[in-house]
Amino acid sequence: MGRSAPPPAGDLPPDAFFERARRVLPVSHHDALMAALTEPRPVWLRVNTLVATPQEVRSSLGVPTEPGPWPEALRVEPEHRSAVLRHDLYGAGAIYLQSLSSQAAAPALDPQPGEEIVDLCAAPGSKTSHLAALMRTGTLVANEVSKGRSHKLRAVLAQLRVSGRESLDVRVRTGDGVRFRGHRECFDRVLVDAPCSGEGRFHVGDPRSWGGWSPRKVKVTASKQKALLHAAIDATRPGGVIVYATCTLAPEENEGVLARALKRYDGVVHLEPLPVPLETALPALTQWGAGKGFPPSIAEHARRIPPGPAWDGFFLARLRKAE
Numbered sequence: 001m002g003r004s005a006p007p008p009a010g011d012l013p014p015d016a017f018f019e020r021a022r023r024v025l026p027v028s029h030h031d032a033l034m035a036a037l038t039e040p041r042p043v044w045l046r047v048n049t050l051v052a053t054p055q056e057v058r059s060s061l062g063v064p065t066e067p068g069p070w071p072e073a074l075r076v077e078p079e080h081r082s083a084v085l086r087h088d089l090y091g092a093g094a095i096y097l098q099s100l101s102s103q104a105a106a107p108a109l110d111p112q113p114g115e116e117i118v119d120l121c122a123a124p125g126s127k128t129s130h131l132a133a134l135m136r137t138g139t140l141v142a143n144e145v146s147k148g149r150s151h152k153l154r155a156v157l158a159q160l161r162v163s164g165r166e167s168l169d170v171r172v173r174t175g176d177g178v179r180f181r182g183h184r185e186c187f188d189r190v191l192v193d194a195p196c197s198g199e200g201r202f203h204v205g206d207p208r209s210w211g212g213w214s215p216r217k218v219k220v221t222a223s224k225q226k227a228l229l230h231a232a233i234d235a236t237r238p239g240g241v242i243v244y245a246t247c248t249l250a251p252e253e254n255e256g257v258l259a260r261a262l263k264r265y266d267g268v269v270h271l272e273p274l275p276v277p278l279e280t281a282l283p284a285l286t287q288w289g290a291g292k293g294f295p296p297s298i299a300e301h302a303r304r305i306p307p308g309p310a311w312d313g314f315f316l317a318r319l320r321k322a323e
């Protein structure tokens with residue numbers, strides 16, 4: 001993963017990113033990271049089961065699809081992307097373009113019918129709409145800090161037929177997710193799909209993907225993530241579940257944020273196994289930098305998805321609040 005043989009087109013993220021990534025990822029994953037940065041990204045659909053079944057989509061889409069690790073996930077070749085976007089199924093909200101890693105977050109939360117759930121950082125709504133399809137009945141609060149992105153969120157929820165359902169009360173809220181700490185123990189489950197440095201989605205075709213990245217930005221972002229995860233824990237009922245997700249490789253934003261929450265909420269939350277098949281995932285790190293190491297339950301239960309031919313870089317952890 002050197003910079004001696006640059007890819008054919010585009011610029012590359014800063015050297016400091018590569019220096020860190022070499023320490024974060026095992027050597028066996030360095031070439032895969034470079035390939036993920038430079039080769040066309042895989043195209044994954046999620047079948048919106050509020051509108052159609054995977055079988056219906058596969059038989060009507062008109063382009064070859066490969067099944068993914070769960071029934072709603074279908075892979076199509078990048079050259080068929082625009083045909084998919086033009087298809088009536090897309091217009092009808094039956095399919096949604098969503099990376100495989102992103103598709104793992106809602107099943108990791110495992111929402112149940114009739115529950116009260118909040119998605120703390122929701123726009124543009126990929127995971128909120130997935131949560132809706134899994135729970136079907138109950139209350140789903142989709143919160144987003146940015147007004148502009150809230151509009152996009154509403155549009156996606158309308159497009160995917162999530163809003164306006166009699167059995168599902170969907171409420172879009174615009175504001176800082178941290179204020180949910182005031183909704184003490186109100187929700188059965190909370191998803192924190194945190195704003196992050198996005199290292200798992202860097203790509204040469206999209207220099208904006210790393211624009212603004214710096215080691216300092218990673219630190220600042222980790223502090224915001226910490227506040228969001230603490231608010232999520234405060235807002236969860238005893239016995240409830242919190243999922244913490246990012247699309248970055250940065251340990252400060254992943255293991256570091258979990259370690260601080262486990263310390264602050266010692267005896268109140270614990271990590272538990274992720275109920276999703278993540279075949280290429282790595283255990284979370286046990287140590288980063290000069291610190292004294294992360295609590296062992298983090299490596300045991302949290303998972304890093306390294307960037308690869310099918311998956312974007314991602315991090316997922318599931319916490320349970322004590323009864």
Ligand SMILES: C[S@@+](CC[C@H](N)C(=O)[O-])C[C@H]1O[C@@H](n2cnc3c(N)ncnc32)[C@H](O)[C@@H]1O
Binds near residue numbers: 121125143176
């Ligand atoms: C990783 S994206 C979420 C993607 C979304 N969950 C999805 O699957 O479509 C993070 C989002 O958090 C929002 N955000 C940033 N800071 C926030 C905060 N303090 N409270 C709530 N949302 C925040 C960002 O504007 C961004 O839309």
